[in-house]
Amino acid sequence: MNSSCISRASLLHGFPPCLRVSVVQPSVLRSYPMSDIRLRFAPSPTGYLHVGGARTALFNWLLARKLGGTFILRIEDTDVARSTEESVNAILEGMEWLGLDWDEGPFFQSDLFPVYREYVRTLLEQGKAYRCYCSAEELEAKREAALAEGRKPKYDGSCRGLSGEPAGKPFVVRFRAPQEGVTAFDDLVKGPISFNNEELDDLIIQRSDGTPIYNFTVVIDDATMRISTVIRGDDHISNTPRQILLYEALGFPVPRFAHVPMILGSDKSRLSKRHGATSVMAYRDMGYLPEAMINYLVRLGWSHGDDEIFSREELIEKFTVEGIGKSAGVFNPDKLLWLNAHYIKSGDPARLAQLLLPFLLERGVNPADGGPELPPVITTLQERARTMLELADGALFYYRSEVLYDDAAAAKQLTPLQFPLLRAFGEQLATWEEMTPGGIETLFKAFCAAQGIKMGGIGPSVRVALCGVTTSPAIYDVIAVLGRDETLRRLECAVTFIKGKTE
Protein backbone atom coordinates (compact mmCIF):
# COMPACT_ATOMS: atom_id res chain seq x y z
CA MET A 1 0.00 0.00 0.00
CA ASN A 2 0.98 3.60 -0.20
CA SER A 3 0.55 4.32 3.44
CA SER A 4 3.89 6.03 3.57
CA CYS A 5 2.61 8.49 1.02
CA ILE A 6 -0.52 9.03 3.03
CA SER A 7 1.23 9.76 6.28
CA ARG A 8 3.69 12.01 4.55
CA ALA A 9 0.84 13.92 3.00
CA SER A 10 -0.98 14.31 6.26
CA LEU A 11 2.12 15.41 8.09
CA LEU A 12 3.01 18.00 5.54
CA HIS A 13 -0.47 19.16 4.87
CA GLY A 14 -2.41 18.67 8.07
CA PHE A 15 -5.20 20.96 9.06
CA PRO A 16 -4.39 24.46 10.18
CA PRO A 17 -5.26 25.26 13.78
CA CYS A 18 -8.01 27.55 12.60
CA LEU A 19 -10.93 25.17 12.18
CA ARG A 20 -14.18 26.84 13.00
CA VAL A 21 -15.78 23.95 14.82
CA SER A 22 -13.87 23.42 18.00
CA VAL A 23 -15.14 19.92 18.71
CA VAL A 24 -13.75 18.88 15.40
CA GLN A 25 -10.10 19.07 15.92
CA PRO A 26 -9.63 16.67 18.79
CA SER A 27 -11.59 14.06 16.90
CA VAL A 28 -9.41 14.61 13.87
CA LEU A 29 -6.35 13.94 15.93
CA ARG A 30 -7.92 10.99 17.64
CA SER A 31 -9.26 9.30 14.54
CA TYR A 32 -6.46 9.71 12.07
CA PRO A 33 -4.33 6.87 13.34
CA MET A 34 -7.29 4.64 14.08
CA SER A 35 -8.40 3.64 10.62
CA ASP A 36 -7.21 3.58 7.05
CA ILE A 37 -10.78 3.33 5.80
CA ARG A 38 -12.01 6.85 5.48
CA LEU A 39 -15.19 7.81 3.68
CA ARG A 40 -16.85 11.15 3.30
CA PHE A 41 -20.04 12.82 2.25
CA ALA A 42 -19.44 16.28 0.83
CA PRO A 43 -22.63 18.12 -0.06
CA SER A 44 -22.76 21.71 -1.16
CA PRO A 45 -25.09 23.83 0.97
CA THR A 46 -27.14 25.25 -1.86
CA GLY A 47 -30.41 23.58 -0.92
CA TYR A 48 -31.98 20.91 1.21
CA LEU A 49 -30.74 17.33 1.42
CA HIS A 50 -32.30 15.62 -1.59
CA VAL A 51 -32.85 11.91 -1.99
CA GLY A 52 -29.90 11.47 -4.35
CA GLY A 53 -27.52 13.11 -1.93
CA ALA A 54 -29.00 11.13 0.91
CA ARG A 55 -28.35 7.88 -0.92
CA THR A 56 -24.76 8.86 -1.59
CA ALA A 57 -24.36 9.71 2.08
CA LEU A 58 -25.96 6.40 3.02
CA PHE A 59 -23.60 4.35 0.84
CA ASN A 60 -20.58 6.12 2.33
CA TRP A 61 -21.90 5.73 5.84
CA LEU A 62 -22.73 2.06 5.32
CA LEU A 63 -19.28 1.23 4.00
CA ALA A 64 -17.60 3.11 6.81
CA ARG A 65 -19.70 1.32 9.42
CA LYS A 66 -19.23 -2.06 7.81
CA LEU A 67 -15.47 -1.77 7.61
CA GLY A 68 -15.04 -0.04 10.93
CA GLY A 69 -13.85 3.02 9.10
CA THR A 70 -14.37 6.71 9.62
CA PHE A 71 -17.24 8.68 8.14
CA ILE A 72 -16.60 12.36 7.56
CA LEU A 73 -19.03 15.15 6.78
CA ARG A 74 -17.65 18.02 4.80
CA ILE A 75 -19.59 21.03 3.63
CA GLU A 76 -18.43 22.26 0.24
CA ASP A 77 -19.19 25.93 0.50
CA THR A 78 -16.47 27.48 -1.60
CA ASP A 79 -19.11 29.21 -3.69
CA VAL A 80 -19.85 31.90 -1.16
CA ALA A 81 -22.55 33.41 -3.34
CA ARG A 82 -24.70 30.27 -3.44
CA SER A 83 -24.04 28.72 -0.05
CA THR A 84 -26.39 29.45 2.81
CA GLU A 85 -26.52 28.62 6.47
CA GLU A 86 -30.12 27.46 6.13
CA SER A 87 -28.94 24.86 3.66
CA VAL A 88 -26.24 23.70 6.03
CA ASN A 89 -28.81 23.27 8.75
CA ALA A 90 -31.22 21.54 6.41
CA ILE A 91 -28.54 19.05 5.41
CA LEU A 92 -27.53 18.40 9.01
CA GLU A 93 -31.18 17.95 9.97
CA GLY A 94 -31.69 15.48 7.13
CA MET A 95 -28.62 13.47 8.08
CA GLU A 96 -29.74 13.31 11.68
CA TRP A 97 -33.27 12.29 10.78
CA LEU A 98 -31.90 9.44 8.68
CA GLY A 99 -29.59 8.45 11.52
CA LEU A 100 -26.44 8.94 9.47
CA ASP A 101 -24.01 10.03 12.13
CA TRP A 102 -20.54 11.21 11.26
CA ASP A 103 -17.26 10.70 13.09
CA GLU A 104 -15.52 13.86 11.97
CA GLY A 105 -16.80 17.25 10.96
CA PRO A 106 -18.75 18.94 9.76
CA PHE A 107 -15.81 20.64 8.13
CA PHE A 108 -16.41 23.79 6.16
CA GLN A 109 -14.25 24.49 3.15
CA SER A 110 -14.78 28.19 3.71
CA ASP A 111 -12.66 27.78 6.85
CA LEU A 112 -9.79 26.41 4.82
CA PHE A 113 -9.28 29.13 2.24
CA PRO A 114 -5.77 29.92 3.50
CA VAL A 115 -4.81 26.28 3.04
CA TYR A 116 -5.98 26.20 -0.55
CA ARG A 117 -4.19 29.45 -1.31
CA GLU A 118 -1.01 27.90 -0.02
CA TYR A 119 -1.33 25.00 -2.43
CA VAL A 120 -2.09 27.36 -5.28
CA ARG A 121 1.09 29.26 -4.46
CA THR A 122 3.10 26.04 -4.51
CA LEU A 123 1.69 25.02 -7.86
CA LEU A 124 2.40 28.49 -9.22
CA GLU A 125 5.98 28.36 -8.00
CA GLN A 126 6.49 24.96 -9.55
CA GLY A 127 5.10 26.16 -12.84
CA LYS A 128 2.26 23.64 -12.59
CA ALA A 129 -0.23 26.46 -12.59
CA TYR A 130 -0.25 29.91 -14.14
CA ARG A 131 -2.08 33.19 -14.00
CA CYS A 132 -4.69 33.81 -16.66
CA TYR A 133 -5.76 37.36 -17.34
CA CYS A 134 -8.57 36.62 -19.74
CA SER A 135 -11.84 38.15 -18.62
CA ALA A 136 -14.94 36.10 -18.13
CA GLU A 137 -16.58 37.94 -21.01
CA GLU A 138 -13.68 37.25 -23.34
CA LEU A 139 -13.76 33.57 -22.44
CA GLU A 140 -17.49 33.39 -22.93
CA ALA A 141 -17.19 34.95 -26.37
CA LYS A 142 -14.48 32.49 -27.37
CA ARG A 143 -16.52 29.59 -26.10
CA GLU A 144 -19.54 30.63 -28.11
CA ALA A 145 -17.47 31.14 -31.21
CA ALA A 146 -15.95 27.70 -30.84
CA LEU A 147 -19.34 26.10 -30.35
CA ALA A 148 -20.71 27.97 -33.37
CA GLU A 149 -17.88 26.68 -35.54
CA GLY A 150 -18.32 23.20 -34.21
CA ARG A 151 -15.01 23.20 -32.38
CA LYS A 152 -14.46 22.14 -28.79
CA PRO A 153 -15.32 24.92 -26.35
CA LYS A 154 -11.98 24.50 -24.70
CA TYR A 155 -9.70 27.14 -23.21
CA ASP A 156 -7.22 28.14 -25.91
CA GLY A 157 -4.26 28.48 -23.58
CA SER A 158 -3.50 32.03 -24.57
CA CYS A 159 -2.10 32.88 -21.13
CA ARG A 160 -0.09 29.67 -20.83
CA GLY A 161 3.20 31.17 -21.87
CA LEU A 162 2.79 34.65 -20.40
CA SER A 163 5.77 35.87 -18.44
CA GLY A 164 5.14 39.59 -17.85
CA GLU A 165 2.69 40.24 -15.07
CA PRO A 166 0.50 43.26 -15.61
CA ALA A 167 0.26 44.59 -12.08
CA GLY A 168 -3.19 45.18 -10.75
CA LYS A 169 -4.95 43.35 -13.53
CA PRO A 170 -7.32 40.71 -12.17
CA PHE A 171 -6.43 37.11 -12.89
CA VAL A 172 -7.54 33.61 -12.23
CA VAL A 173 -5.16 30.74 -11.62
CA ARG A 174 -5.25 27.86 -14.06
CA PHE A 175 -3.85 24.40 -13.69
CA ARG A 176 -1.42 23.51 -16.46
CA ALA A 177 -2.90 20.21 -17.61
CA PRO A 178 -0.98 17.82 -19.81
CA GLN A 179 -2.22 18.00 -23.40
CA GLU A 180 -1.35 14.47 -24.41
CA GLY A 181 -1.53 11.02 -22.94
CA VAL A 182 -4.36 9.26 -21.19
CA THR A 183 -5.76 9.52 -17.69
CA ALA A 184 -7.47 6.38 -16.52
CA PHE A 185 -8.89 4.95 -13.33
CA ASP A 186 -10.60 1.78 -12.27
CA ASP A 187 -13.99 2.78 -10.97
CA LEU A 188 -15.29 0.50 -8.22
CA VAL A 189 -18.77 0.44 -9.72
CA LYS A 190 -18.31 1.27 -13.39
CA GLY A 191 -15.05 -0.52 -14.10
CA PRO A 192 -12.15 0.92 -16.10
CA ILE A 193 -12.71 4.44 -17.45
CA SER A 194 -10.21 6.45 -19.45
CA PHE A 195 -9.98 9.89 -20.99
CA ASN A 196 -7.62 11.36 -23.52
CA ASN A 197 -5.87 14.27 -21.91
CA GLU A 198 -6.42 16.36 -25.00
CA GLU A 199 -10.08 16.48 -24.01
CA LEU A 200 -9.15 18.22 -20.79
CA ASP A 201 -8.37 21.91 -20.63
CA ASP A 202 -6.51 24.06 -18.16
CA LEU A 203 -9.12 24.32 -15.47
CA ILE A 204 -9.38 27.32 -13.21
CA ILE A 205 -8.43 26.49 -9.65
CA GLN A 206 -8.71 29.96 -8.15
CA ARG A 207 -11.16 32.71 -8.99
CA SER A 208 -10.13 36.29 -9.60
CA ASP A 209 -11.41 37.13 -6.12
CA GLY A 210 -8.90 34.70 -4.68
CA THR A 211 -11.38 32.00 -3.67
CA PRO A 212 -10.66 28.44 -4.76
CA ILE A 213 -12.81 26.30 -7.02
CA TYR A 214 -14.45 22.99 -6.30
CA ASN A 215 -12.32 20.74 -8.48
CA PHE A 216 -9.28 22.00 -6.62
CA THR A 217 -10.59 22.05 -3.05
CA VAL A 218 -12.10 18.61 -3.37
CA VAL A 219 -8.68 17.22 -4.21
CA ILE A 220 -6.90 19.05 -1.42
CA ASP A 221 -9.49 17.99 1.12
CA ASP A 222 -9.86 14.39 0.05
CA ALA A 223 -6.08 14.11 0.11
CA THR A 224 -5.44 15.85 3.42
CA MET A 225 -8.36 14.11 5.08
CA ARG A 226 -6.87 10.91 3.67
CA ILE A 227 -10.11 9.73 2.13
CA SER A 228 -9.49 6.18 0.96
CA THR A 229 -12.53 5.77 -1.26
CA VAL A 230 -14.61 8.50 -2.83
CA ILE A 231 -18.20 7.42 -3.29
CA ARG A 232 -20.16 10.09 -5.15
CA GLY A 233 -22.70 10.62 -7.92
CA ASP A 234 -21.67 9.61 -11.42
CA ASP A 235 -22.22 13.17 -12.59
CA HIS A 236 -18.68 13.58 -11.24
CA ILE A 237 -17.11 11.06 -13.61
CA SER A 238 -16.02 13.69 -16.06
CA ASN A 239 -14.37 15.66 -13.26
CA THR A 240 -12.37 12.69 -12.12
CA PRO A 241 -9.53 12.79 -14.67
CA ARG A 242 -8.87 16.47 -13.94
CA GLN A 243 -8.80 15.68 -10.26
CA ILE A 244 -6.43 12.77 -10.75
CA LEU A 245 -4.08 15.06 -12.63
CA LEU A 246 -4.26 17.46 -9.70
CA TYR A 247 -3.50 14.71 -7.19
CA GLU A 248 -0.46 13.80 -9.22
CA ALA A 249 0.73 17.38 -9.60
CA LEU A 250 0.38 17.85 -5.87
CA GLY A 251 2.16 14.61 -5.08
CA PHE A 252 -0.84 13.08 -3.35
CA PRO A 253 -1.85 9.42 -3.56
CA VAL A 254 -5.00 9.00 -5.65
CA PRO A 255 -8.00 7.56 -3.76
CA ARG A 256 -10.28 4.87 -5.13
CA PHE A 257 -13.42 6.09 -6.84
CA ALA A 258 -16.92 4.63 -6.81
CA HIS A 259 -19.38 6.54 -8.95
CA VAL A 260 -22.97 5.68 -8.17
CA PRO A 261 -25.66 6.15 -10.84
CA MET A 262 -28.18 8.94 -10.73
CA ILE A 263 -31.73 8.78 -9.50
CA LEU A 264 -34.27 9.45 -12.24
CA GLY A 265 -37.86 10.66 -12.25
CA SER A 266 -40.76 8.65 -13.66
CA ASP A 267 -39.99 9.95 -17.18
CA LYS A 268 -36.37 8.84 -16.83
CA SER A 269 -35.03 12.35 -16.75
CA ARG A 270 -33.02 13.60 -13.82
CA LEU A 271 -35.16 13.57 -10.67
CA SER A 272 -36.53 17.03 -9.94
CA LYS A 273 -39.32 18.73 -8.04
CA ARG A 274 -41.72 18.28 -10.88
CA HIS A 275 -41.59 14.54 -10.22
CA GLY A 276 -42.74 15.13 -6.66
CA ALA A 277 -40.92 15.71 -3.40
CA THR A 278 -37.14 15.36 -3.61
CA SER A 279 -36.26 16.65 -0.18
CA VAL A 280 -35.66 14.04 2.47
CA MET A 281 -37.34 16.19 5.10
CA ALA A 282 -40.43 16.58 2.94
CA TYR A 283 -40.91 12.85 3.28
CA ARG A 284 -40.73 13.09 7.04
CA ASP A 285 -43.44 15.73 6.89
CA MET A 286 -45.52 13.51 4.63
CA GLY A 287 -45.46 10.85 7.33
CA TYR A 288 -42.60 8.63 6.25
CA LEU A 289 -40.35 6.80 8.69
CA PRO A 290 -36.59 7.18 8.39
CA GLU A 291 -36.08 3.41 8.30
CA ALA A 292 -38.44 3.21 5.31
CA MET A 293 -36.51 5.93 3.51
CA ILE A 294 -33.20 4.23 4.27
CA ASN A 295 -34.49 0.86 3.11
CA TYR A 296 -35.94 2.35 -0.05
CA LEU A 297 -32.86 4.36 -0.91
CA VAL A 298 -30.46 1.50 -0.39
CA ARG A 299 -32.45 -0.78 -2.68
CA LEU A 300 -32.50 1.83 -5.40
CA GLY A 301 -29.22 0.92 -7.01
CA TRP A 302 -27.97 -1.68 -4.61
CA SER A 303 -29.04 -5.26 -4.13
CA HIS A 304 -28.30 -8.32 -2.10
CA GLY A 305 -29.87 -11.20 -4.02
CA ASP A 306 -33.65 -11.07 -3.76
CA ASP A 307 -33.72 -9.45 -0.32
CA GLU A 308 -36.00 -6.44 0.06
CA ILE A 309 -36.30 -5.66 3.75
CA PHE A 310 -33.18 -4.69 5.65
CA SER A 311 -32.74 -3.49 9.18
CA ARG A 312 -29.94 -1.03 9.78
CA GLU A 313 -27.83 -3.80 11.31
CA GLU A 314 -28.39 -6.09 8.33
CA LEU A 315 -27.39 -3.33 5.98
CA ILE A 316 -24.15 -2.72 7.80
CA GLU A 317 -23.46 -6.41 7.68
CA LYS A 318 -24.43 -7.01 4.06
CA PHE A 319 -23.50 -3.82 2.26
CA THR A 320 -20.77 -4.03 -0.36
CA VAL A 321 -19.69 -1.70 -3.13
CA GLU A 322 -19.87 -4.69 -5.49
CA GLY A 323 -23.60 -4.79 -4.90
CA ILE A 324 -24.09 -1.33 -6.36
CA GLY A 325 -25.59 -1.43 -9.85
CA LYS A 326 -24.23 0.45 -12.84
CA SER A 327 -27.38 1.90 -14.30
CA ALA A 328 -29.56 4.79 -13.23
CA GLY A 329 -32.82 4.02 -11.44
CA VAL A 330 -36.26 5.58 -11.35
CA PHE A 331 -37.47 6.85 -7.99
CA ASN A 332 -40.66 4.91 -7.32
CA PRO A 333 -42.91 6.50 -4.65
CA ASP A 334 -45.20 3.46 -4.64
CA LYS A 335 -42.48 1.20 -3.39
CA LEU A 336 -41.41 3.71 -0.79
CA LEU A 337 -45.00 3.83 0.39
CA TRP A 338 -45.15 0.05 0.62
CA LEU A 339 -41.95 0.00 2.65
CA ASN A 340 -43.32 2.71 4.90
CA ALA A 341 -46.48 0.70 5.45
CA HIS A 342 -44.33 -2.28 6.30
CA TYR A 343 -42.39 -0.40 8.95
CA ILE A 344 -45.53 1.12 10.42
CA LYS A 345 -47.11 -2.32 10.58
CA SER A 346 -44.13 -3.89 12.28
CA GLY A 347 -43.04 -0.91 14.34
CA ASP A 348 -43.02 -0.64 18.11
CA PRO A 349 -46.24 1.16 19.14
CA ALA A 350 -44.48 3.13 21.87
CA ARG A 351 -41.92 4.49 19.43
CA LEU A 352 -44.55 5.21 16.81
CA ALA A 353 -46.48 7.09 19.47
CA GLN A 354 -43.57 9.43 19.97
CA LEU A 355 -43.25 10.05 16.26
CA LEU A 356 -46.99 10.44 15.85
CA LEU A 357 -47.42 13.13 18.48
CA PRO A 358 -46.57 16.14 16.29
CA PHE A 359 -49.00 14.95 13.62
CA LEU A 360 -51.73 14.65 16.24
CA LEU A 361 -51.04 18.07 17.70
CA GLU A 362 -51.19 19.45 14.19
CA ARG A 363 -54.73 18.07 14.04
CA GLY A 364 -55.73 19.67 17.31
CA VAL A 365 -55.55 16.52 19.37
CA ASN A 366 -53.38 16.05 22.42
CA PRO A 367 -53.58 12.58 24.01
CA ALA A 368 -52.23 14.09 27.21
CA ASP A 369 -55.55 15.91 27.62
CA GLY A 370 -57.43 12.65 28.08
CA GLY A 371 -58.66 9.71 26.09
CA PRO A 372 -57.02 6.34 25.66
CA GLU A 373 -53.29 5.73 25.82
CA LEU A 374 -51.67 6.27 22.45
CA PRO A 375 -49.74 2.98 22.02
CA PRO A 376 -52.83 0.74 22.23
CA VAL A 377 -54.61 3.11 19.87
CA ILE A 378 -51.75 2.74 17.42
CA THR A 379 -51.85 -1.03 17.70
CA THR A 380 -55.40 -1.02 16.35
CA LEU A 381 -54.36 1.15 13.40
CA GLN A 382 -50.95 -0.13 12.37
CA GLU A 383 -52.07 -2.48 9.65
CA ARG A 384 -54.32 0.09 8.01
CA ALA A 385 -52.00 3.08 7.85
CA ARG A 386 -49.35 3.55 5.22
CA THR A 387 -48.07 6.86 6.51
CA MET A 388 -48.01 8.70 9.79
CA LEU A 389 -50.55 11.05 8.27
CA GLU A 390 -52.98 8.20 7.80
CA LEU A 391 -52.14 6.93 11.25
CA ALA A 392 -52.92 10.32 12.76
CA ASP A 393 -56.16 10.68 10.83
CA GLY A 394 -57.19 7.21 11.85
CA ALA A 395 -56.54 7.94 15.51
CA LEU A 396 -58.60 11.10 15.69
CA PHE A 397 -61.96 9.51 16.49
CA TYR A 398 -60.58 7.98 19.68
CA TYR A 399 -59.90 11.43 21.08
CA ARG A 400 -62.81 13.53 19.86
CA SER A 401 -65.36 14.07 22.61
CA GLU A 402 -68.12 14.39 20.03
CA VAL A 403 -68.35 11.61 17.49
CA LEU A 404 -68.68 13.13 14.04
CA TYR A 405 -71.20 11.04 12.16
CA ASP A 406 -70.66 10.60 8.50
CA ASP A 407 -74.03 11.48 6.94
CA ALA A 408 -74.39 8.43 4.76
CA ALA A 409 -73.18 6.11 7.51
CA ALA A 410 -75.55 7.57 10.08
CA ALA A 411 -78.44 7.47 7.65
CA LYS A 412 -77.86 3.79 7.08
CA GLN A 413 -76.81 2.54 10.50
CA LEU A 414 -78.29 4.87 13.10
CA THR A 415 -81.95 4.18 12.36
CA PRO A 416 -85.01 3.66 14.54
CA LEU A 417 -84.67 0.00 13.72
CA GLN A 418 -81.29 -0.05 15.43
CA PHE A 419 -82.47 1.97 18.40
CA PRO A 420 -83.55 -0.92 20.65
CA LEU A 421 -80.59 -3.03 19.58
CA LEU A 422 -78.03 -0.38 20.50
CA ARG A 423 -79.76 0.27 23.79
CA ALA A 424 -79.90 -3.44 24.62
CA PHE A 425 -76.29 -3.93 23.66
CA GLY A 426 -75.29 -1.07 25.93
CA GLU A 427 -77.11 -2.72 28.81
CA GLN A 428 -75.27 -5.96 28.24
CA LEU A 429 -71.93 -4.22 27.99
CA ALA A 430 -72.50 -2.29 31.20
CA THR A 431 -72.21 -5.44 33.25
CA TRP A 432 -69.84 -7.43 31.07
CA GLU A 433 -66.69 -8.52 32.83
CA GLU A 434 -64.16 -9.21 30.14
CA MET A 435 -63.18 -5.99 28.42
CA THR A 436 -60.56 -7.61 26.19
CA PRO A 437 -61.03 -7.92 22.41
CA GLY A 438 -61.65 -11.63 22.83
CA GLY A 439 -64.08 -11.10 25.69
CA ILE A 440 -65.95 -8.47 23.73
CA GLU A 441 -66.20 -10.78 20.78
CA THR A 442 -67.78 -13.34 23.08
CA LEU A 443 -70.24 -10.71 24.22
CA PHE A 444 -71.19 -9.90 20.63
CA LYS A 445 -71.68 -13.57 19.82
CA ALA A 446 -73.86 -14.09 22.87
CA PHE A 447 -75.83 -10.95 22.12
CA CYS A 448 -76.46 -11.97 18.54
CA ALA A 449 -77.59 -15.42 19.60
CA ALA A 450 -79.97 -13.97 22.19
CA GLN A 451 -81.42 -11.46 19.71
CA GLY A 452 -81.59 -13.95 16.87
CA ILE A 453 -79.52 -11.73 14.60
CA LYS A 454 -76.22 -12.00 12.79
CA MET A 455 -73.13 -9.95 13.41
CA GLY A 456 -74.07 -7.76 10.48
CA GLY A 457 -77.22 -6.78 12.33
CA ILE A 458 -75.42 -5.02 15.14
CA GLY A 459 -71.74 -4.60 14.26
CA PRO A 460 -72.01 -1.85 11.66
CA SER A 461 -74.27 0.34 13.75
CA VAL A 462 -72.06 -0.01 16.82
CA ARG A 463 -69.16 0.96 14.60
CA VAL A 464 -70.87 4.12 13.44
CA ALA A 465 -71.95 4.91 16.98
CA LEU A 466 -68.37 4.67 18.22
CA CYS A 467 -66.36 5.89 15.25
CA GLY A 468 -68.81 7.89 13.17
CA VAL A 469 -67.73 6.18 9.98
CA THR A 470 -68.04 2.80 8.30
CA THR A 471 -64.33 2.12 8.11
CA SER A 472 -62.41 1.65 11.33
CA PRO A 473 -60.26 -0.80 13.21
CA ALA A 474 -61.86 -4.03 14.35
CA ILE A 475 -64.83 -3.11 16.52
CA TYR A 476 -63.79 -5.42 19.39
CA ASP A 477 -60.46 -3.64 19.51
CA VAL A 478 -62.07 -0.22 19.41
CA ILE A 479 -64.28 -1.05 22.39
CA ALA A 480 -61.38 -2.54 24.31
CA VAL A 481 -59.29 0.58 23.75
CA LEU A 482 -62.10 3.03 24.37
CA GLY A 483 -63.07 1.30 27.61
CA ARG A 484 -66.47 0.56 29.00
CA ASP A 485 -67.41 4.05 30.17
CA GLU A 486 -66.52 5.84 26.97
CA THR A 487 -68.12 3.14 24.86
CA LEU A 488 -71.35 3.39 26.84
CA ARG A 489 -71.25 7.15 26.56
CA ARG A 490 -70.90 7.01 22.78
CA LEU A 491 -73.63 4.38 22.53
CA GLU A 492 -75.88 6.64 24.56
CA CYS A 493 -75.06 9.57 22.25
CA ALA A 494 -76.02 7.48 19.26
CA VAL A 495 -79.30 6.48 20.86
CA THR A 496 -80.03 10.13 21.62
CA PHE A 497 -79.09 11.02 18.06
CA ILE A 498 -81.62 8.52 16.69
CA LYS A 499 -84.28 9.76 19.01
CA GLY A 500 -83.62 13.33 17.89
CA LYS A 501 -84.00 12.26 14.31
CA THR A 502 -87.39 10.63 14.78
CA GLU A 503 -88.95 13.49 16.68
Place this chain on the structure above:
RNA sequence: GGUCCCAUCGUCUAGCGGUUAGGACACUGGCCUUUCACGUCGGUAACAGGGGUUCAAAUCCCCUUGGGAUCACCA
Protein backbone atom coordinates in the same frame (compact mmCIF):
# COMPACT_ATOMS: atom_id res chain seq x y z
C1' G B 1 -22.04 18.65 -31.26
C1' G B 2 -17.32 16.45 -28.49
C1' U B 3 -16.24 13.25 -24.44
C1' C B 4 -17.84 9.72 -20.87
C1' C B 5 -21.45 6.36 -18.73
C1' C B 6 -25.66 3.05 -19.12
C1' A B 7 -29.33 -0.87 -21.34
C1' U B 8 -33.56 -7.95 -18.02
C1' C B 9 -41.24 -7.36 -16.77
C1' G B 10 -44.49 -0.45 -16.32
C1' U B 11 -40.76 0.32 -11.92
C1' C B 12 -36.61 -1.62 -8.46
C1' U B 13 -33.84 -5.81 -9.43
C1' A B 14 -31.68 -11.49 -9.27
C1' G B 15 -28.78 -13.70 -12.98
C1' C B 16 -21.95 -13.43 -13.16
C1' G B 17 -22.02 -19.50 -20.54
C1' G B 18 -26.26 -24.51 -19.88
C1' U B 19 -32.53 -21.56 -15.48
C1' U B 20 -39.70 -23.50 -17.39
C1' A B 21 -35.34 -16.11 -16.98
C1' G B 22 -36.40 -15.70 -10.21
C1' G B 23 -38.06 -11.97 -6.40
C1' A B 24 -40.32 -7.17 -4.95
C1' C B 25 -43.63 -2.76 -5.97
C1' A B 26 -47.76 -1.63 -8.98
C1' C B 27 -51.91 -3.92 -11.59
C1' U B 28 -55.24 -8.05 -11.37
C1' G B 29 -58.44 -12.93 -9.97
C1' G B 30 -59.72 -16.14 -5.59
C1' C B 31 -59.68 -17.05 -0.29
C1' C B 32 -60.05 -14.96 4.72
C1' U B 33 -63.49 -11.23 7.00
C1' U B 34 -68.75 -7.35 11.16
C1' U B 35 -66.21 -2.44 7.87
C1' C B 36 -61.57 -0.82 6.07
C1' A B 37 -57.21 -3.02 5.96
C1' C B 38 -53.69 -6.92 6.84
C1' G B 39 -52.62 -11.77 5.42
C1' U B 40 -52.68 -15.71 1.91
C1' C B 41 -52.98 -18.46 -2.94
C1' G B 42 -52.85 -17.47 -8.21
C1' G B 43 -52.35 -14.36 -12.88
C1' U B 44 -50.62 -10.62 -16.73
C1' A B 45 -45.74 -8.76 -17.80
C1' A B 46 -38.82 -8.41 -19.59
C1' C B 47 -33.44 -10.12 -21.77
C1' A B 48 -33.64 -2.84 -27.22
C1' G B 49 -31.93 -4.47 -32.47
C1' G B 50 -28.10 -6.68 -35.54
C1' G B 51 -23.65 -9.17 -36.10
C1' G B 52 -19.86 -12.24 -34.16
C1' U B 53 -17.10 -15.94 -30.27
C1' U B 54 -18.86 -20.82 -28.46
C1' C B 55 -21.31 -27.41 -28.63
C1' A B 56 -24.19 -23.66 -25.84
C1' A B 57 -25.17 -16.40 -24.99
C1' A B 58 -29.64 -12.46 -20.97
C1' U B 59 -24.51 -13.47 -19.59
C1' C B 60 -18.20 -12.46 -23.59
C1' C B 61 -16.78 -8.98 -28.09
C1' C B 62 -18.26 -5.36 -31.99
C1' C B 63 -21.82 -2.17 -34.36
C1' U B 64 -26.57 0.27 -34.36
C1' U B 65 -30.42 2.41 -31.64
C1' G B 66 -32.14 4.53 -27.30
C1' G B 67 -31.42 6.97 -22.59
C1' G B 68 -28.31 9.78 -19.21
C1' A B 69 -24.11 12.78 -17.54
C1' U B 70 -20.68 16.48 -18.58
C1' C B 71 -18.31 20.31 -21.37
C1' A B 72 -18.70 27.52 -15.90
C1' C B 73 -14.33 32.52 -12.39
C1' C B 74 -21.33 25.98 -9.85
C1' A B 75 -20.67 21.97 -6.83
